[in-house]
Amino acid sequence: MTDTASAPLRRTPLHAAHLKAGARMVPFGGWDMPVQYAGLKAEHEAVRTGAGVFDVSHMGEFRVTGPDALAFLQHVTPNDVSKIRPGRAQYNWLPNDRGGLVDDIYIYRVADSEFLVVVNASNIEKDWAHLNALKGSFDVQLTNESDQWALLAVQGPQAAERLAAHATPDLLAPKKNAYFAGTLFGMDVHFARTGYTGEDGYEVFVPADQAEALWEKLLETGIQPAGLGARDTLRLEAGFPLYGHEFSDDLHPLSTHYTWVAKDKAHHGREGLQSAPTQKLIGLKLEKVPVREGYPVKQGGRVVGHVTSGSSSPSLGHPIAMALVEAGAAEADTFEVEVRGKDHPATRTDVPFYRP
Structure with a gap:
């Protein structure tokens, strides 16, 4: 979960609140972020059985407005942005011109000619340059609002109910990918019924200067603070790809x-996307030994790929992994993963590994 970049680490508006809550902080994507508070397993289980809150304020936010806002986003992404109605959200990609991804993103449609684009923290500068380079003659305005917002992800089967007691409008009725303005503990926020854990919940956009007050209110309700460690095991169990692991500038996204x-x-x-991928992303189940990114994946003793993400699964009780392997080897039922010079058996399994 660490990133050893030499540049000074950035801090979210909740940095002091994390230290107050006893978080262990680690470098991640150029940011000083909480990896855990009470412990990874406890935080993971809180989200699977109740409700947890993650600070994802390191993510970037770009506002796209103007008469050509829709046409511009249609040009820079492969998913059909015209299908997003105002008040809805969509998962999408920013492809480069060589068959890889600049980033994977979420697009929220605020109004007919206004969108909010959320990008990965480590890619903010790269994405901003990429979008501006593609503006061309489009009548569109791009605004980088990344420093204006904090983003809190409240996730778990009880998340909507816990928030609804302190929010307007009703949070129980909107469906997945809804996006709308409201209040939470009397603060003006925007709610998005989205998340990265496989559980129900909301991501809450709040002005940066109100983030700490909102965080404290959420913790007072008994919602468990959760760090990057649990966020990673939750998203892996759900089979969600992570940029820098399953996606990159050089990995073909249709391998997934x-x-x-x-x-x-x-x-x-x-x-670039129309070229046939030479690899395929598969799920692997192991019995005892956890595996990590980069570990070789073999078939009959021959290396056919590598692990992209791996961990012990708190929900399932055994190690799991996603791996990129040669397309011709992807349908095999059994593989081996090399760990410190020793091969360990792995069974191909469906992704997601866990369904709530």
Whole structure:
């Protein structure tokens, strides 16, 4: 979970609150972030059985407005942005021109000609440069609002109910991917019924200067603070790809089970995406030994790929992993993963590994 970049680490508006809550902080994507508070397993289980809150304020937010806002986003992404109604959200990609991804993103439609684009923290500067380079003659305005917002992800089967007692409007009725303005503990916020854990919940956009007050109110209700460690095991169990692991500038995104994102439409990078991927992302189940990113995956003793993400699964009680392997080897039932010079048996399994 660490990133050893030499530049000074950035801090979210909740940095002091994390220290107060006893968080262990680690470098991640250029930020000083909490990896755990009470412990990874306890935080993981809190989200699977109740409600937990993550600080994801390191994510970037770009506002896209103007008469050509929709046309511009259609040009830079492969998913069909025209399908997003105001008050809804959509998962999407920013393809480059060589068959990889600049980033994977979420797009929230605020109004007919206004969108909010949320990007990965480590890619903010890269994404900003990429979008501005593609503006061309589009009548569109791009605004980087990343420093204006804090983003809190309240996730778990009890998340909506816990928030609803202190919020307006009703949080129990909106469906997944809803996006709307409201209040939480009397503060003006925006709610998005989205998340990265496989559980129900809301991501709450709040002005940065109100983030700490909102965080404290959430903790007072008994919602468990959760760190990057639990966020990673939760997303892995749900089979969610992570940029820098399953996606990158050089990995073909159609190697993954997210092929549904690429629609049949004209867009930047389409030619690169149309090339056939030579690898396929698979799920692996192991019996005892956890495996990590980069570990070799073998078939009959021959290296056919590598682990992209791996961990012990708190929900399932055994190690799991996602791995990129040669397309011709992907349908095999059994593999081996090399750990410190020793091969350990692994069984191909469906992704997601866990369904709530």
